[in-house]
Amino acid sequence: MIGRLNHIGVATPSIEASVALYRDMLGATSAGEPFDLPAQGVRVCFIDLPNAQIELIEPLGDDSPIHGFLAKNPKGGQHHVCFEVEDILGARDAMRAKGATLLGTGEPRIGAHGTPILFLHPKDMGGVLVELMETPKEAH
Ligand SMILES: CC[C@H](C(=O)O)C(=O)SCCNC(=O)CCNC(=O)[C@H](O)C(C)(C)COP(=O)(O)OP(=O)(O)OC[C@H]1O[C@@H](n2cnc3c(N)ncnc32)[C@H](O)[C@@H]1OP(=O)(O)O
Numbered sequence: 001m002i003g004r005l006n007h008i009g010v011a012t013p014s015i016e017a018s019v020a021l022y023r024d025m026l027g028a029t030s031a032g033e034p035f036d037l038p039a040q041g042v043r044v045c046f047i048d049l050p051n052a053q054i055e056l057i058e059p060l061g062d063d064s065p066i067h068g069f070l071a072k073n074p075k076g077g078q079h080h081v082c083f084e085v086e087d088i089l090g091a092r093d094a095m096r097a098k099g100a101t102l103l104g105t106g107e108p109r110i111g112a113h114g115t116p117i118l119f120l121h122p123k124d125m126g127g128v129l130v131e132l133m134e135t136p137k138e139a140h
Pocket residue numbers: 009037040042055057065066068069078079080082103104110111112113117119121122123127128129131
């Protein structure tokens with residue numbers, strides 16, 4: 001069911017500091033412009049890699065879903081992995097049937113790439129917060 005790895009989500013207290021870290025330590029120089037996703041409670045910045053992206057995420061607003069993570073991991077850390085799927089609703093129903101816990105209402109929301117996304121609770125996914133993202137149509 002899952003397709004390519006789209007991105008690795010990395011939570012950080014400072015996107016600016018993390019962009020500098022990835023640039024200076026790892027030579028990752030292709031960071032895009034940061035942008036806010038108020039509906040998702042995060043500020044986002046993508047670092048392009050040859051085969052995927054690093055998604056740097058910073059809390060945005062008091063209700064950000066990553067405040068808890070950063071309280072436990074003040075320097076930030078690997079937060080989630082995002083896999084592409086062809087059909088987000090089909091994937092949702094299949095995961096639900098297999099006993100995965102869908103986060104939020106279970107209805108897809110629009111993510112940082114402008115396509116529908118869902119999250120699966122880490123407790124059912126071997127301790128990994130899994131994001132499913134519908135493959136952008138132009139990618140077909
Ligand atoms: C959407 C824009 C962008 C995109 O790609 O398009 C993004 O990806 S933004 C990403 C930020 N948004 C989300 O993460 C939404 C889904 N996340 C959540 O709903 C919460 O973060 C949740 C429920 C996973 C955790 O919430 P919280 O930290 O407040 O709850 P707890 O502290 O009670 O944690 C419960 C349990 O889960 C473990 N946990 C928490 N976060 C993670 C994580 N990132 N990876 C692995 N495990 C995680 C935590 O340690 C607790 O475990 P326990 O054994 O019960 O102590």
